Amino acid sequence: MTKLSVNINKIATLRNARGGNVPDLLKAAIDIQNFGAQGITIHPRPDQRHIRYIDAIQLRPVVNTEFNIEGNPIPEFIDLVLRIKPEQVTLVPDAVDAITSNAGWDTKTHGSFLKEVVEEFKRNGIRTSIFMDPVVSLIEGAAATGTDRIELYTESYAVEFEKGNKRGVLPYVKAAKKAGELSLGINAGHDLNLENLNYFVNEVPGVLEVSIGHALIAEALYFGLQNVVSMYLEKLK
Ligand SMILES: CC(=O)[C@@H](O)[C@H](O)COP(=O)(O)O
Numbered sequence: 425m426t427k428l429s430v431n432i433n434k435i436a437t438l439r440n441a442r443g444g445n446v447p448d449l450l451k452a453a454i455d456i457q458n459f460g461a462q463g464i465t466i467h468p469r470p471d472q473r474h475i476r477y478i479d480a481i482q483l484r485p486v487v488n489t490e491f492n493i494e495g496n497p498i499p500e501f502i503d504l505v506l507r508i509k510p511e512q513v514t515l516v517p518d519a520v521d522a523i524t525s526n527a528g529w530d531t532k533t534h535g536s537f538l539k540e541v542v543e544e545f546k547r548n549g550i551r552t553s554i555f556m557d558p559v560v561s562l563i564e565g566a567a568a569t570g571t572d573r574i575e576l577y578t579e580s581y582a583v584e585f586e587k588g589n590k591r592g593v594l595p596y597v598k599a600a601k602k603a604g605e606l607s608l609g610i611n612a613g614h615d616l617n618l619e620n621l622n623y624f625v626n627e628v629p630g631v632l633e634v635s636i637g638h639a640l641i642a643e644a645l646y647f648g649l650q651n652v653v654s655m656y657l658e659k660l661k
């Protein structure tokens with residue numbers, strides 16, 4: 425079964441809007457896990473506009489499922505992750521001023537850098553994942569870095585699905601098959617939601633984990649956090 429890791433960036437965004445501690449990020453993480461999510465994802469960005477580095481540190485003792493920290497491996501991020509030792513780190517090549525993640529790694533151009541970073545995290549007992557577009561040649565490049573997993577960047581699938589084009593899943597099926605042949609574990613995320621999730625995990629073989637934030641937190645405004653976590657878990661059965 426595919427695991428659900430809830431990305432709590434947007435809870436921090438809401439809290440930061442007023443400068444206090446409402447909503448309480450740590451309580452939300454505890455509740456989300458109690459509601460059945462199998463992981464918590466955060467993506468601290470250098471400007472700390474949502475998750476702050478201090479949040480990441482304070483979350484460590486309360487995350488008793490799988491803690492997944494995503495981000496661009498700049499020195500500050502590497503130091504933070506090595507200090508916290510989450511179960512998984514996901515490397516994302518996002519620019520400092522990116523509104524959200526908007527591309528996967530070019531694992532050919534950045535192969536030797538990624539290999540070094542992956543080795544450092546793995547030496548410290550942290551599982552690694554590389555955020556990737558569904559491109560077979562780049563997946564071969566990811567395997568060469570020694571990473572444990574890749575995370576398939578699902579924005580283009582979500583866009584096509586929204587337009588009614590279910591063929592948008594086909595590159596992901598191909599990419600997942602290649603990843604499987606290369607013994608890479610497969611995660612997926614970005615713009616997954618209650619509408620498009622089930623089709624994706626049914627079509628794409630071997631998805632171990634999805635990380636979902638933006639849609640899930642928005643849907644929680646209508647359904648409540650507990651219901652919405654259950655609704656996602658239902659889609660992953
Ligand atoms: C890697 C990925 O797709 C997500 O982590 C996404 O980047 C969420 O980040 P924001 O919440 O800052 O949009």
Ligand SMILES: NCC(=O)COP(=O)(O)O
Nearest residue numbers: 431613614615635637638
């Ligand atoms: N890795 C993807 C993630 O954590 C959440 O992305 P989104 O659901 O906020 O688009």
